[in-house]
Ligand SMILES: N=CN[C@@H](CCC(=O)O)C(=O)O
């Protein structure tokens with residue numbers, strides 16, 4: 446058992462109540478890692494002896510980012526759709542069909558290489574835990590293939606057969622496929638199931654359809670997540686509460702009733718609300734009001750939603766900067782949302798913090814404080830700290846326990 450000591454940490458964000466403030470910050474700090482886990486944190490002057498040592502010269506260290514919502518496995522390019530939005534085109538979800546066609550036509554090797562490149566890109570910016578959804582296959586063999594690719598990257602895989610109804614397929618036939626043979630083929634490869642619940646969209650799913658999808662997934666042993674309230678008001682957040690989902694994502698258009706329901710549920714481990722500000726940036730839409738959710742006592746997470754249609758970014762630092770400057774979050778709240786709350790959205794307690802026993806997933810900033818993530822937007826300050834003896838694995842989390 447080798448102990449590795451990290452010193453010269455100007456500011457160490459732990460979320461450990463033994464250190465001051467809501468972020469559990471130790472200053473002029475040190476951290477000891479044993480067997481890939483945090484064994485000790487505290488002031489440099491009190492650090493125990495260790496076998497190996499590195500010094501960070503005053504850098505800030507945070508838990509690695511937890512990106513709890515991505516669609517990394519796809520082929521093709523939708524930069525023309527992005528460009529058309531600058532001429533006033535509204536996002537409706539219609540472009541998903543373009544990605545589905547390109548993805549079906551791509552080889553598994555090509556899909557794997559691209560997804561792994563995106564995961565590595567995320568890791569270079571400090572992301573150490575990542576969720577990956579299917580949803581650009583929309584037939585049984587391709588959805589299964591996408592989940593097999595996703596599992597080479599992360600144990601946090603999500604079956605999103607109910608992304609949209611594919612072109613030329615009858616809605617009720619597709620619902621039967623998603624909740625029948627497709628679910629049977631995909632459930633063994635996934636930890637979670639998700640649905641694009643957006644009754645205003647002709648391609649996504651309404652309340653009854655979404656409830657049917659989620660109930661079938663829960664019966665197959667999957668934990669639940671919901672894409673809801675993205676394009677307009679709708680039942681997504683309410684359904685997430687009703688069905689005990691771990692997270693409702695997007696949540697841009699919430700009614701007072703939605704917020705009250707989420708706040709009531711928050712007291713009993715109800716859904717985390719995962720905001721995806723890169724989507725509002727890319728689709729030129731109004732940003733969600735994070736302040737309203739935080740003031741109601743709701744756990745708010747931030748994630749990238751990396752996908753070719755609504756946000757082609759793997760950058761958690763960008764999401765933090767957007768949340769602070771445009772969504773009413775403090776830098777501390779945004780850092781919590783990108784780490785601890787992301788872990789809660791995945792029902793993980795081994796990541797997203799640096800309490801003793803946590804995985805030693807460390808994000809180091811080329812800056813003295815977490816505040817610089819928002820203060821210096823667009824500057825590549827964050828990286829994953831590779832520790833001796835751990836080797837370089839893209840996302841080395843072990844298979845987590847079942848969600849429910
Ligand atoms: N909203 C649904 N799905 C994705 C976008 C998919 C796409 O447009 O390709 C999202 O989370 O934004």
Ligand SMILES: [Zn+2]
Pocket residue numbers: 514515516672750752
């Ligand atoms: Zn999404």
